[in-house]
Amino acid sequence: MAEHYQLKCRECGKLWGNEPRSFCDECLSPLEVSYDMDVARGRFTRENIEAGPTNLWRYNALLPLPEGFQSTLPTGFTPLVEAHHLGKQLGTRNLYVKNDAVCFPTLSFKDRVVAVALAAARRFGFKVVSCSSTGNLANAVAAQAAREGFDAWIFIPADLEPAKIIGTQIFGAKLIRIAGNYDQVNRLCSQIAEKFPWGFVNVNLRPYYAEGSKTVGYEIAEQLGWRLPDNIVVPMAGGSLITKIRKSFSELIALGLVEEKKVKFFGAQATGCSPISDAVKRRLDQFEPQKPATIARSLAIGNPADGFYASRAIRESGGWAEDVSDPEIVKGIQLLAETEGIFAETAGGVTTSVTRKLIEQGYIGPNETTVVCITGNGLKTIDAVSQEYALTPAIAPRLTEFESFINDRMAAVAGK
Numbered sequence: 001m002a003e004h005y006q007l008k009c010r011e012c013g014k015l016w017g018n019e020p021r022s023f024c025d026e027c028l029s030p031l032e033v034s035y036d037m038d039v040a041r042g043r044f045t046r047e048n049i050e051a052g053p054t055n056l057w058r059y060n061a062l063l064p065l066p067e068g069f070q071s072t073l074p075t076g077f078t079p080l081v082e083a084h085h086l087g088k089q090l091g092t093r094n095l096y097v098k099n100d101a102v103c104f105p106t107l108s109f110k111d112r113v114v115a116v117a118l119a120a121a122r123r124f125g126f127k128v129v130s131c132s133s134t135g136n137l138a139n140a141v142a143a144q145a146a147r148e149g150f151d152a153w154i155f156i157p158a159d160l161e162p163a164k165i166i167g168t169q170i171f172g173a174k175l176i177r178i179a180g181n182y183d184q185v186n187r188l189c190s191q192i193a194e195k196f197p198w199g200f201v202n203v204n205l206r207p208y209y210a211e212g213s214k215t216v217g218y219e220i221a222e223q224l225g226w227r228l229p230d231n232i233v234v235p236m237a238g239g240s241l242i243t244k245i246r247k248s249f250s251e252l253i254a255l256g257l258v259e260e261k262k263v264k265f266f267g268a269q270a271t272g273c274s275p276i277s278d279a280v281k282r283r284l285d286q287f288e289p290q291k292p293a294t295i296a297r298s299l300a301i302g303n304p305a306d307g308f309y310a311s312r313a314i315r316e317s318g319g320w321a322e323d324v325s326d327p328e329i330v331k332g333i334q335l336l337a338e339t340e341g342i343f344a345e346t347a348g349g350v351t352t353s354v355t356r357k358l359i360e361q362g363y364i365g366p367n368e369t370t371v372v373c374i375t376g377n378g379l380k381t382i383d384a385v386s387q388e389y390a391l392t393p394a395i396a397p398r399l400t401e402f403e404s405f406i407n408d409r410m411a412a413v414a415g416k
């Protein structure tokens with residue numbers, strides 16, 4: 001049976017069938033996967049989804065997977081947790097955290113996009129998979145390539161966090177550190193993709209890969225009881241995730257799985273790399289590329305591939321974008337951890353602190369339902385917060401020692 005999806009140019013609408021390509025030769029615009037919605041309507045029903053596995057493959061009727069595709073990788077279906085304590089601190093009552101810090105297998109939402117991309121890589125006959133990455137994608141490609149039997153070649157900026165480097169090498173991937181920033185790494189990968197017969201998940205397989213992000217949105221709607229939130233706050237690097245969550249909500253509405261609702265999309269960036277939030281705030285049609293300088297390395301993309309579409313999606317939705325400084329990122333990580341017991345990476349600090357700002361500015365109301373997307377795990381970026389937690393001197397394993405320790409502590413607190 002022919003597939004019910006194919007690549008379509010986002011601007012001129014030309015159809016391209018299914019092949020490893022991300023740009024339209026006619027007009028040089030990016031391609032996106034487009035589905036035959038009549039076929040999807042019969043398959044993508046609440047009943048079918050609820051009868052499916054408790055992972056992202058329950059949504060396979062709206063993912064670009066080969067016919068008969070089967071996977072045993074239980075990625076996705078991460079918790080959506082009520083965040084009462086955080087909401088109380090920030091001044092809003094119906095706050096939720098979508099927690100992809102515990103996504104399987106490498107603790108970020110990138111596990112989702114890679115799961116879909118590797119299905120495409122297999123189908124197109126690639127033996128080697130590759131990517132340019134700010135860290136999390138590197139981890140996800142390396143881990144899943146190991147399990148699926150691909151060779152992996154991973155390109156990163158040389159100065160990534162140690163945990164993200166080891167978290168790539170441990171899986172046996174070939175890691176190429178580039179003396180440059182992500183945008184330079186990505187440009188190099190586009191050139192390599194022209195010459196080497198490799199499946200670059202975020203270059204020639206990008207349209208397929210990006211569809212994996214829609215599953216964040218499907219899950220949020222299903223976990224809210226088949227309903228959409230009023231607001232959603234999403235961290236942005238290349239700008240793909242936010243546009244794909246929006247696409248997922250539109251598809252759910254179009255197929256009648258949820259009631260129609262205008263969800264406001266809010267984009268979050270670090271001030272040290274904020275081309276998309278800057279474009280939204282200045283109401284520019286095109287973003288201006290930036291040179292990144294922030295501790296939020298996973299979001300440090302100065303020339304975002306989907307920046308134009310992300311800022312347009314935010315504006316069309318009636319939402320807004322904000323950015324926060326490095327100290328605010330650290331405070332955001334601490335606030336989320338201390339109120340909800342969730343240790344997020346720097347991107348989560350960005351999202352939490354941007355949410356605080358948006359509530360203070362009145363963009364998000366106190367009675368609205370708001371979902372904050374936490375997309376990566378704090379154990380990968382401990383260097384961002386380690387200076388906040390000086391080690392106390394070790395004490396001897398004796399009760400008297402402990403008693404004098406605690407007395408000193410109490411006195412210190414009382415004297416404050």
Ligand SMILES: Cc1ncc(COP(=O)(O)O)c(C=O)c1O
Pocket residue numbers: 108109110134136137235236237238239240241242298299345347375376
């Ligand atoms: C933890 C984390 N959150 C969010 C993003 C942003 O995703 P996108 O590039 O789709 O905007 C990334 C991208 O690397 C990431 O690593």
Ligand SMILES: [Zn+2]
Pocket residue numbers: 009010011012013014024025026027028029
């Ligand atoms: Zn075109």
